[in-house]
């Protein structure tokens with residue numbers, strides 16, 4: 410439709426022999442041109458709104474227009490090095506044994522939850538060991554009255570092992586196991 414109007418306008422212009430020849434166009438071409446201008450105006454308005462919305466999306470996503478003279482790309486940059494910070498988090502999670510993968514949906518938050526769950530489990534183990542070690546036990550604790558941790562050192566069993574002694578005895582036995 411619009412191509413047809415433009416062709417008719419071109420033909421009318423081509424019909425003018427000289428620059429000074431008045432351009433005559435029929436009212437139907439004139440009306441069609443005005444309609445076309447209105448249509449294009451509406452389209453530009455819609456595109457302008459869309460551009461505005463997309464700009465908002467970028468800004469909310471942490472992006473800013475390029476203002477680096479040396480770069481001058483005319484595009485957008487992630488503010489505060491957002492992708493780099495995310496990559497650092499992903500690397501740190503991988504180092505901690507929770508690499509982003511399909512299992513955790515490649516989401517740092519899921520990997521972080523796994524890590525927290527692991528830490529909670531380890532903390533529970535550590536608290537039990539510290540109780541046995543005697544660190545957290547008050548003087549009247551059942552640890553002293555009802556528990557003994559002894560180790561066979563030929564030809565005798567040791568006394569109840571506590572704190573550094575217990576650490577040392579466990580480390581020595583673990584070392585023997587690993588030989």
Ligand SMILES: [Zn+2]
Pocket residue numbers: 475476477480481482483484485486
């Ligand atoms: Zn740039």
